[in-house]
Amino acid sequence: LVATEGAPVRGGKDFDELDELVATRGNALLATATLLAGSRTAGEDLLQAALERVMRRWGHVRGDPEGYVRRTLYHLAVDQWRVRRRRPEVHLTVEPPAPDEAGRVQLRHALVQAMGQLQPRQRAVLVLRYWEQLSEAEAAEVLGCSVGTVKSSASRGLARLRELTADWNGDAGDRTLTPNGATR
Amino acid sequence: MSPTLEDELSAGLREHAAGLHPSRDVLAAARARHRRRTVVTRAASAAGTVGLAGAVATVVAISGPVTGTPSPGPATSAPAAVELDAATVSARISQALLAWDDSVHHVRSRITVDGKTQRSELWEDPVTGDTRYRSTGKGSSPQPVEMAVRLRGTVQTTTVVDAGRRVWWTDVQELDVVRPLPEGPLGDFSPDGLRGALAAGTWELVGTERLAGRDTVHLRVTEQSGFDGEYDLWVDAASYQFVRRTSVSATDTGSAEHVEDWEYLPRTEQTLSELRFVGVPKGFKKIPAPEAKG
Numbered sequence: 001l002v003a004t005e006g007a008p009v010r011g012g013k014d015f016d017e018l019d020e021l022v023a024t025r026g027n028a029l030l031a032t033a034t035l036l037a038g039s040r041t042a043g044e045d046l047l048q049a050a051l052e053r054v055m056r057r058w059g060h061v062r063g064d065p066e067g068y069v070r071r072t073l074y075h076l077a078v079d080q081w082r083v084r085r086r087r088p089e090v091h092l093t094v095e096p097p098a099p100d101e102a103g104r105v106q107l108r109h110a111l112v113q114a115m116g117q118l119q120p121r122q123r124a125v126l127v128l129r130y131w132e133q134l135s136e137a138e139a140a141e142v143l144g145c146s147v148g149t150v151k152s153s154a155s156r157g158l159a160r161l162r163e164l165t166a167d168w169n170g171d172a173g174d175r176t177l178t179p180n181g182a183t184r
Numbered sequence: 185m186s187p188t189l190e191d192e193l194s195a196g197l198r199e200h201a202a203g204l205h206p207s208r209d210v211l212a213a214a215r216a217r218h219r220r221r222t223v224v225t226r227a228a229s230a231a232g233t234v235g236l237a238g239a240v241a242t243v244v245a246i247s248g249p250v251t252g253t254p255s256p257g258p259a260t261s262a263p264a265a266v267e268l269d270a271a272t273v274s275a276r277i278s279q280a281l282l283a284w285d286d287s288v289h290h291v292r293s294r295i296t297v298d299g300k301t302q303r304s305e306l307w308e309d310p311v312t313g314d315t316r317y318r319s320t321g322k323g324s325s326p327q328p329v330e331m332a333v334r335l336r337g338t339v340q341t342t343t344v345v346d347a348g349r350r351v352w353w354t355d356v357q358e359l360d361v362v363r364p365l366p367e368g369p370l371g372d373f374s375p376d377g378l379r380g381a382l383a384a385g386t387w388e389l390v391g392t393e394r395l396a397g398r399d400t401v402h403l404r405v406t407e408q409s410g411f412d413g414e415y416d417l418w419v420d421a422a423s424y425q426f427v428r429r430t431s432v433s434a435t436d437t438g439s440a441e442h443v444e445d446w447e448y449l450p451r452t453e454q455t456l457s458e459l460r461f462v463g464v465p466k467g468f469k470k471i472p473a474p475e476a477k478g
Contacts, residue, residue, distance in 0.1 A: 015215065022211045030210075031201035044210055051214035108196030111189075130190060131197040162189060 015055060021065050022051070029069060035127045036077040038116045050076055074128070074142055078120045114164045115157075122157030125150050270387040273401050276424045287448040288455045298438040307458045309451075316459050332461040342473075345464055352464045355473035392421060396445065400427050 022029070033050070034043030050072040054061065061068050115123050121143070128139040129150075136154075140147045187195075289308045294301060304319035317331040330345040345352040390402035399421040405414075413433035420427055426446045433440050449455045464470075 015211075018211060022206075026206050026210070027204055030204045030206050034204055035197055035201055040204065040207075043204075044206060047206070048210040048214045051211055055214060105199065108192050108199055111192055112196040112200045126193065127197065130194040131201065133194075158189060158193075161193070165189070 015058065017065050018051065018054070018058075018069075021069065025066055029066075029073070032070065032127065032131070033073050033077075035112075035115075035131055036073060036120075036124060046073060046076060071142055074124050075144070078124050078143065111161065111165065114161055117164060118157050118160055119153075121149075122153045122160070125153040126157045129154055270389040270403060273389060273403055273419070273424070274387055277419055288451055288459070290447040290449050290458075292445045292447075294443045295440065297435060297440045307455075309456065309459050314459050316461065330462065332459075343461060344473075345462075345468065347465070350465075350468050351471045352468050353471050353473045390416075393418065395427055398427055 030040075030043055030047055033047040034040050037043045037046045050069055053072050053076065054065070054069055115126065118126070124143060125139055128134045128142060129136070132139075134142065136147050136150045140150045143150065289306075291306045291308075293304045293306065295304070296302075302319055304317060306315065306317045308315045313334075315333040317333070319329050319331075328347050330347075332343045334341045334343075340357045342355045342357070343352070344355075386406045387403050388406050390404050393400050393402050395402075395418050400418040401421050401424075403417045403419070405416075413431055415431045416429070417426065418428040419425060425448060428446065429442070429444045431440075431442045
């Protein structure tokens with residue numbers, strides 16, 4: 001995490017700015033954390049962990065604290081992969097959406113659920129690209145990795161999502177996505 | 185033209201995240217956790233084990249909650265009467281946690297953080313809250329570090345003797361709660377915290393096993409809110425006291441693996457002597473307590 005040069009360094013134990021940040025931007029931070037962690041409960045835990053991590057380094061935080069908290073969220077979410085991969089891989093079944101539309105909303109919900117089967121870095125990249133709408137270069141800066149890593153993670157993540165949703169439209173290679181039975 | 189997967193993903197993420205509000209005060213919880221961690225980090229720093237602070241925190245953390253009775257108590261009155269499942273075992277552990285006993289708790293630990301192993305022993309008297317901790321030195325140093333913690337009301341006095349550096353110091357902290365148990369991989373290790381963790385986690389019953397000469401029940405966490413790692417627990421099949429605990433969790437630079445073996449010793453004069461601070465060897469230099477880091 002990079003501090004902003006020239007910005008004032010905060011005092012060690014005064015977290016008033018964090019109080020204000022959570023009061024004004026708590027919903028947005030929770031949204032990001034939830035998308036990264038996969039559920040609201042896990043998202044709250046992730047946000048709490050990120051805030052605690054920022055408190056520990058508060059004396060070194062310069063500039064915009066929200067950016068710092070966001071970066072910490074992403075770093076924690078990606079780092080957790082190191083532990084997760086020790087476990088046997090568990091494949092969850094993602095229920096395909098119903099063929100009718102209410103359909104389209106259900107499909108998108110199932111698509112987000114399917115993200116739970118991606119590696120954390122792939123998931124983080126997709127959240128940065130398609131939720132935060134960041135460019136590849138900006139996403140790379142947040143994650144502290146190369147643009148190439150962002151590209152490959154996004155590509156693999158999307159490919160995996162296509163695999164998972166292949167049965168929904170009967171064509172894994174097709175870039176369009178429709179609920180079962182819907183006309184493309 | 186149908187939308188692409190990327191379009192649907194963007195829309196899905198927006199829909200999924202819409203209208204979320206924190207349901208609890210995450211900042212207050214983070215602040216409390218930070219405060220507890222600071223207390224432990226001070227002790228860990230004082231013990232000269234800054235590099236293993238997180239791991240040491242866990243060792244110190246387990247000093248508080250060990251409860252239950254050596255002889256069968258309410259939770260163990262009819263252990264074979266029902267078929268065991270994870271929920272039943274969790275309930276019995278929770279019940280055992282309700283009771284304090286007067287045994288002295290002894291925990292042998294082996295902690296490997298990013299490839300470096302540290303062994304330690306910890307004694308705790310649940311009656312007074314006194315704790316004594318002895319570990320091998322930092323890294324490969326064979327010189328021991330002794331740490332004695334005395335808690336009287338809200339005043340915690342930590343005394344550390346570092347044989348490797350031939351120095352010692354004392355750190356006195358006024359705490360804002362009477363018994364601030366630090367957090368380990370599963371969070372707060374107070375009896376209440378442990379019961380909460382048992383209730384919040386998803387446990388699977390691995391089976392019954394013979395371990396360290398005791399019949400035990402082996403549980404494994406398959407999902408635990410707030411903890412992302414592997415966690416296994418063996419409890420005595422009769423008393424539901426902890427026998428062994430192992431965990432693997434991520435650190436900033438790799439992973440930490442813990443193995444802890446638990447004993448419950450009778451509160452005899454000899455056992456209590458293990459809790460007494462042995463004093464400062466002659467020639468050791470007193471230095472100021474290090475500031476907490478991190």
